Amino acid sequence: MLEKAFECCYCGEPISFLLDLSVEYQAGIEDCEVCCQPIDFKYNAEEGVLTHFEINRQD
Numbered sequence: 001m002l003e004k005a006f007e008c009c010y011c012g013e014p015i016s017f018l019l020d021l022s023v024e025y026q027a028g029i030e031d032c033e034v035c036c037q038p039i040d041f042k043y044n045a046e047e048g049v050l051t052h053f054e055i056n057r058q059d
Contacts, residue, residue, distance in 0.1 A: 001018055001019065001020055001021065002018070002019045002021050002050060003016050003017075003018055003019075004016055004017050004018075004019050004043075004050070004053055006053075006055060008032040008034060008035060008037070008039065009039060009055055009056065009057045010032060010035050010037040010039075010057060011032060011034055011035040011037070013032070013034040013035070015032055015033050015034060017030055017041065019043055019045070019050065019053075021045040021048045021049065021050060022045075022048065023045065024044065024045055024046065025042070025043075025044050025045075026041075026042065026043055026045075027040075027041065027042035027043075028040075028041060028042075029041070029058070037057075037058075038058045039055050039056070039057070039058075040055065040056045040057070040058055041053075041054065041055050041056075042054050
């Protein structure tokens with residue numbers, strides 16, 4: 001598991017997601033823990049190393 005820190009694409013506050021790097025590809029929706037807006041995310045991992053991380057607004 002990896003805690004990935006970034007800024008919310010809605011409110012700009014620092015937040016983090018916990019990523020399971022044993023999964024090669026993951027996508028989903030998580031709410032910002034500050035403003036509660038839905039954030040689309042996707043990431044790739046290879047051999048337990050994060051290779052791509054992307055977040056987007058839903059609007």
